[in-house]
Amino acid sequence: MAEHSLGGTPPVSVTLRRSGRARRISLRISQLDGRVTLTLPHGVRDAEGLDFARSKQDWIRETLNRRPQETGIGYGSVLPIEGAPHRVVPAPGRRIVARPGEIAVPEGAVARRLQTWLRELARDRLVAASDRYAQALGRPYSRITLRDTRSRWGSCTSQGALMYSWRLVLAPPEILHYVAAHEVAHLAEMNHSAAFWATVERIHGPYGALRAWLRSEGNALHRFRF
Structure with a gap:
């Protein structure tokens, strides 16, 4: 597999792969990490595949923009726990304590402590x-x-x-x-x-x-x- 850029602002990176089972050029965007994969059948030139991807730039960018933005975890962050939103706040003691609407985490490596919990x-x-x-x-x-x-x-x-x-x-x-x-x-x-x-x-x-x-x-x- 090889990485190519479609250019534009911001540039879009495309992973090009070949498949013996593919019958046509196809594009796939992972909803997990936003990776754009261009699959080509054998016999199709890279340039032809990249031209196809460029013709789909509007769709690619629109799909990427709809992906949920990654969220770091720290004090003030809000994340769901068993489906209910909880705000991360400092804990007065050494234990993590969950209360309605918030979760109190001791200082130091907040994200790691919370993940373990x-x-x-x-x-x-x-x-x-x-x-x-x-x-x-x-x-x-x-x-x-x-x-x-x-x-x-x-x-x-x-x-x-x-x-x-x-x-x-x-x-x-x-x-x-x-x-x-x-x-x-x-x-x-x-x-x-x-x-x-x-x-x-x-x-x-x-x-x-x-x-x-x-x-x-x-x-x-x-x-x-x-």
């Missing part, structure tokens, strides 16, 4: 939810790990290991519960067949609105930089 809260919530749905399913999982994944909210291996993004604790609780039910359902169905979705509905209940929320709002949870 959020991961612990996420583990508590996800273990409880996974236990609940595994019991409803009648199948145990082997372990739970948390990561800061950008491409998926969770996963389940054939050995029964569950993985979740800790950022789910930023979303409303019902979103976290849906993802837990989704991954636990894979303990019975390692696919996304009709039987799988029926399993999700059996152990969780209706999920359509929650799935839609993740698609439309989930990317915004990645804008907070710890």
